[in-house]
Amino acid sequence: MIKTKFSYESRRSRLFLAYMAIAVSVTLTSLSGPAYAAAEFTVYKSPWCGCCSKWVDHLQANGHMVTTKDIENLDTIKKMAGVPERLQSCHTAIVDGYVVEGHVPAKDITRLLAERPKAKGLAVPGMPAGSPGMEGSAPDKYDVMLFKTDGSADVFSRH
Numbered sequence: 001m002i003k004t005k006f007s008y009e010s011r012r013s014r015l016f017l018a019y020m021a022i023a024v025s026v027t028l029t030s031l032s033g034p035a036y037a038a039a040e041f042t043v044y045k046s047p048w049c050g051c052c053s054k055w056v057d058h059l060q061a062n063g064h065m066v067t068t069k070d071i072e073n074l075d076t077i078k079k080m081a082g083v084p085e086r087l088q089s090c091h092t093a094i095v096d097g098y099v100v101e102g103h104v105p106a107k108d109i110t111r112l113l114a115e116r117p118k119a120k121g122l123a124v125p126g127m128p129a130g131s132p133g134m135e136g137s138a139p140d141k142y143d144v145m146l147f148k149t150d151g152s153a154d155v156f157s158r159h
Helices: 005-032 050-061 075-081 106-115
Strands: 040-045 065-070 092-095 098-101 121-123 143-147 153-158
Touching: 040 050, 050 065, 050 106, 075 092, 075 098, 098 106, 106 121, 106 153
Parallel strands: 040 065, 098 121
Antiparallel strands: 040 092, 092 098, 121 143, 143 153
């Protein structure tokens, strides 16, 4: 068969279009974000705590779906969730099999859900100024702790 300039260019054009289609597909897939980006949270919080509501707003602003459960005494929830006393804060959330205690930034939760470490969850002990939901004053430096079922904990991130 004799190849003409037209058939060679046609083949090259088809290959170019195929590569472009793959590139566009990969780009659109990465822009749509990972499946965990719209995680579903259940947040247990005090009905009177404003910073807990602000943290819920932070989660929602980062694309997460949140159901809140207002409870007057959160000690039982924290105990059932396995949050060590030294890591406790004002609210407790459950997301995709993990516990999130306190004012943990959404980006750390996204990382947790992407990496899926063998752990119980994340915690920001206390209520550090500048953490999500605690904005407004001069920010404190704080650590997000990854805690395990045996109660041990390691620094997951520093802010």
